[in-house]
Amino acid sequence: MTARLRKGALPYLLLLPGLGWLVLFFALPLVYMALESLKSGDPFVSGFKLTWEFSNYTNALKDYDQQFIRSFEYAGMATLIALLIGYPLAYVIAFRGGRWRNAMLLLVIVPFFVTYLIRTLSWETILSDSGVVVNTLQAVGILGHDGRLLDTTVSVVAGITYNFLPFMILPLYASLERIDARMLEAGYDLYDRRRDVFLHVTLPLSMPGVVAGVLLTFIPAAGDFINAQLLGTPKQFMIGNVIQSRYLVVNDYPTAAALSFLLMAFSLIIVIVWARIAGTEALLGTEGERK
Amino acid sequence: MTAALRRRGLDWLLNVYALLALVYLLVPIAVIIVFSFNNPVGRFNFIWQEFSVDAWKHPFAVPGVQDALVTSLKIAALSTLIATALGTLTALALVRYEFKGRAPVNFFIFIPLATPEVVLGAALLSQFLNWGSPALGFATILIAHVMFNLSFVVITVRSRLIGFDRALEEAAQDLGATPWQTFRLVTLPLIMPGVLAAGLLAFALSIDDFVITNFNSGSTITFPLFIWGAARVAIQPQIYVIATMIFLVTVAAMIVTVWQQRRAERMAAVRPDEPELSPA
Numbered sequence: 001m002t003a004r005l006r007k008g009a010l011p012y013l014l015l016l017p018g019l020g021w022l023v024l025f026f027a028l029p030l031v032y033m034a035l036e037s038l039k040s041g042d043p044f045v046s047g048f049k050l051t052w053e054f055s056n057y058t059n060a061l062k063d064y065d066q067q068f069i070r071s072f073e074y075a076g077m078a079t080l081i082a083l084l085i086g087y088p089l090a091y092v093i094a095f096r097g098g099r100w101r102n103a104m105l106l107l108v109i110v111p112f113f114v115t116y117l118i119r120t121l122s123w124e125t126i127l128s129d130s131g132v133v134v135n136t137l138q139a140v141g142i143l144g145h146d147g148r149l150l151d152t153t154v155s156v157v158a159g160i161t162y163n164f165l166p167f168m169i170l171p172l173y174a175s176l177e178r179i180d181a182r183m184l185e186a187g188y189d190l191y192d193r194r195r196d197v198f199l200h201v202t203l204p205l206s207m208p209g210v211v212a213g214v215l216l217t218f219i220p221a222a223g224d225f226i227n228a229q230l231l232g233t234p235k236q237f238m239i240g241n242v243i244q245s246r247y248l249v250v251n252d253y254p255t256a257a258a259l260s261f262l263l264m265a266f267s268l269i270i271v272i273v274w275a276r277i278a279g280t281e282a283l284l285g286t287e288g289e290r291k
Numbered sequence: 292m293t294a295a296l297r298r299r300g301l302d303w304l305l306n307v308y309a310l311l312a313l314v315y316l317l318v319p320i321a322v323i324i325v326f327s328f329n330n331p332v333g334r335f336n337f338i339w340q341e342f343s344v345d346a347w348k349h350p351f352a353v354p355g356v357q358d359a360l361v362t363s364l365k366i367a368a369l370s371t372l373i374a375t376a377l378g379t380l381t382a383l384a385l386v387r388y389e390f391k392g393r394a395p396v397n398f399f400i401f402i403p404l405a406t407p408e409v410v411l412g413a414a415l416l417s418q419f420l421n422w423g424s425p426a427l428g429f430a431t432i433l434i435a436h437v438m439f440n441l442s443f444v445v446i447t448v449r450s451r452l453i454g455f456d457r458a459l460e461e462a463a464q465d466l467g468a469t470p471w472q473t474f475r476l477v478t479l480p481l482i483m484p485g486v487l488a489a490g491l492l493a494f495a496l497s498i499d500d501f502v503i504t505n506f507n508s509g510s511t512i513t514f515p516l517f518i519w520g521a522a523r524v525a526i527q528p529q530i531y532v533i534a535t536m537i538f539l540v541t542v543a544a545m546i547v548t549v550w551q552q553r554r555a556e557r558m559a560a561v562r563p564d565e566p567e568l569s570p571a
Contacts, residue, residue, distance in 0.1 A: 008390075011384040014381065014384035014388075015380070015385075015396065017380060018377035018381035019399075021377060025415060025434055025435070026402075026403050026411070029417060030414050032417040032421050033413060033417040035417075089308075092305060092306060092308075106545065107316065108316060110317060111317075111320060113320075113495070113537070114320055114323060114534055114537070114538050115537065116501060116515070117501055117518045119319055121518070122326075124337060125322055125326060125336070126318070128337045130338060162316075162319065194298070219405055222407065223407025226502070230522060243410075248505070248506065260410045260413045264410045267407055
């Protein structure tokens with residue numbers, strides 16, 4: 001009896017420390033932030049008191065609608081560009097990499113070996129006003145005489161795209177690599193043109209990778225504030241910049257908390273919609289587990 | 292004939308496109324390494340002046356950078372140890388046992404990964420401010436880093452466990468090993484590459500984290516926080532030197548891990564008449 005009981009309790013014992021940590025320092029903080037978002041007052045004299053101020057949400061949405069829209073706009077653009085850059089690269093690595101496959105994959109994650117902030121500073125160097133890129137574009141006439149790239153939408157979206165590109169490529173590669181070669185052969189038997197094989201066989205089979213890659217790129221991109229801060233101006237600021245400054249500079253905790261929840265809600269809605277499209281198994285990576 | 296020619300042209304185009312994508316990924320890294328040898332005029336290291344090894348001779352000459360780096364390394368090491376241990380246990384429970392609530396737990400562990408970092412950081416700060424303790428600093432940064440590393444560790448180790456051959460453990464039990472001996476002598480060595488990979492990932496994420504740390508650091512400065520502060524005032528080539536050093540160490544660690552993994556896979560493929568274990 002006791003032996004059976006212990007066996008039944010074992011998985012819970014194994015789970016306890018890790019899950020406990022996440023409950024205590026991930027889930028519970030969300031509760032505190034929810035309470036914070038419903039407080040009113042000021043940071044210096046009275047402090048904030050819980051008054052169930054639901055108008056914090058409507059006010060936050062009204063005051064920062066531009067930054068919200070910009071965040072999802074920038075994240076959308078960056079995700080699309082990352083997909084356009086990443087899909088052909090993942091395709092080549094998966095189907096034509098040969099013995100260079102692992103080396104090429106390593107090159108894809110090399111950017112992660114350099115601190116995020118320094119990667120972004122590197123883009124500041126590359127796009128700087130008297131740098132090679134700007135000079136060339138000016139000489140060719142694409143950019144005006146005193147045209148710049150730094151501090152524009154272009155630089156911020158370029159930075160975001162770059163910083164999250166590996167998150168797009170790796171899942172794409174994983175799903176392309178898993179495609180059964182026999183499926184492709186059958187495709188070539190069926191269709192004459194390679195374009196049709198790609199559209200009817202390869203692309204549909206790689207959809208889980210597309211869905212995962214889009215999600216892994218879009219969610220962090222929408223919440224990012226580093227690129228807008230270092231490569232842009234307040235005109236390019238995203239919702240992350242507002243949350244950061246409301247929390248850490250102005251100490252307006254209720255507004256910042258409400259904004260955080262709105263960002264999380266929008267992100268979760270996107271995840272759920274995607275999960276419906278893609279099926280949760282591909283998303284959670286739990287395929288192949290004992291059922 | 293023309294169709295074959297066009298096909299080859301398309302092939303060539305696709306390869307060139309992929310190559311350009313790889314170059315795009317690597318150029319900023321090359322810029323950092325090159326500019327670590329710059330001797331810049333003024334406070335920012337953005338314009339190439341002349342080749343110099345001064346910054347490499349005195350990489351820690353910038354006041355404060357050494358302390359920041361040491362703090363980052365300490366937090367990365369500690370948070371990696373804690374997160375890898377706890378995450379491995381969690382992954383074992385999730386893959387090896389059927390229990391009530393496994394599906395929700397799987398989902399719960401996935402949520403932090405789908406939550407924007409700025410939300411994770413802000414929420415944790417709300418809690419610490421309400422609690423009033425521990426004081427913002429080393430301890431709160433460590434707590435935060437273990438939190439965001441846990442999900443990554445669970446997912447990495449879990450993917451390794453899924454391809455695991457249970458027969459090897461049963462063989463050990465048949466030979467008279469106790470459950471603990473089986474775990475220590477059979478299970479752990481076999482999942483070690485996954486655990487190592489998870490640990491490496493956790494270390495890299497921890498040493499790189501800015502957003503969540505920024506919210507919970509108080510007056511403690513980590514290396515990314517130092518750069519953030521410096522980015523407004525002055526960026527010395529030393530910062531690029533240190534980034535290059537971290538880069539080289541990470542590459543070396545990566546190569547060792549890959550080599551370890553290959554060795555473990557060969558070891559796992561012990562039965563000669565069975566096909567080799569394919570990496571999950």
